[in-house]
Amino acid sequence: MDIRHYFSTVQQLLNDVPFEAVDAVIDALMNANLNGKTVYICGNGGSASTATHFGCDLAKRTITAGQPRFRVVALTDNVSIMTALGNDIGYDVIFSEQLIPLVREGDVVIGISGSGNSRNVLNAMEAARKGGAITVGFSGYDGGKLKGMVDLPVHIPSFNMAMVEDVHLMLEHAICERLLAKRQAAEPVLVAN
Numbered sequence: 110m111d112i113r114h115y116f117s118t119v120q121q122l123l124n125d126v127p128f129e130a131v132d133a134v135i136d137a138l139m140n141a142n143l144n145g146k147t148v149y150i151c152g153n154g155g156s157a158s159t160a161t162h163f164g165c166d167l168a169k170r171t172i173t174a175g176q177p178r179f180r181v182v183a184l185t186d187n188v189s190i191m192t193a194l195g196n197d198i199g200y201d202v203i204f205s206e207q208l209i210p211l212v213r214e215g216d217v218v219i220g221i222s223g224s225g226n227s228r229n230v231l232n233a234m235e236a237a238r239k240g241g242a243i244t245v246g247f248s249g250y251d252g253g254k255l256k257g258m259v260d261l262p263v264h265i266p267s268f269n270m271a272m273v274e275d276v277h278l279m280l281e282h283a284i285c286e287r288l289l290a291k292r293q294a295a296e297p298v299l300v301a302n
Contacts, residue, residue: 118267118269118272119272119275119276122266122276123276123279126265126276126280127263127264130261130262130264131280131284133261134219134245134261134263134284135284135287135288137260137261138217138284138288139288139291141215141216141217142288143177143298144215145177146180146213146215146216146217147181147211147212147213147216147217148164148167148182148216149184149211149217149233149242150181150182150184150185150218150219150220150221151183151184151218151219151229151230152185152220152221152222152227152230153229153230156222156230156247156274156277158185159221159247159274160183160185160221161183161185161186162278162281163281163285164182164186165183166281167285167288170285170286170289171285171288173289173292174297175296175297175298176295176297176298182211184204184207187207190203191203194206200229201228201232202229203229204220204229204230204232204233204236205232205235205236208236208237208240209236209240212236212237212240212241213241213242214240214241215242216237217242218233218234218236218242218243218244219246219247220233220244220245220246220247221246221248222246222248222253222255223249223250223270223273223274223277224248224249224253224270225246225250225251225253225264226253226254230246231258234246234255234258234259235258243260243261244260244261245259245260245261245262245263246259246262247263247265247277247280248263248264248265249264249267249270249272249274249276250266250268250273251266252266
């Protein structure tokens with residue numbers, strides 16, 4: 110594929126982003142932050158990198174004087190627990206088993222899956238629902254099972270995995286930028302230590 114064609118195709122995907130769905134995710138994240146809830150993020154492969162990046166940006170990029178910091182855990186970051194769970198129980202539970210003792214009502218759990226069918230991400234969403242969390246799914250392709258099982262689906266309708274991952278990463282950045290702006294414009298709140 111010609112590079113120009115690649116970029117023009119990604120541009121079209123960006124033009125068709127479901128912005129109302131993204132706004133709903135921003136609201137859910139803001140509410141979770143203001144209510145002392147935790148955000149958990151997971152994904153595989155390139156989506157694991159996006160999950161880690163999203164966690165980093167939520168934790169650091171959104172720091173604002175007078176505002177509580179985000180409580181965020183990228184479930185992709187503890188290689189020891191992931192490999193122990195994968196080896197001893199199965200790869201399908203590497204995220205859900207981490208969530209079970211941690212997730213609480215009102216937390217937000219974000220699953221990122223280009224196909225929308227990654228079993229370990231779907232299992233994480235099931236564990237999140239059982240724990241009373243708000244579920245968010247970033248998917249591509251036809252949305253897969255993830256699109257229909259989460260509270261807040263963000264679907265990028267492309268069967269090109271690289272392009273789906275590009276847009277997911279750009280959305281992560283845009284979400285954090287919007288959160289930062291909202292936090293900077295908000296009245297200071299009492300932050301407990």
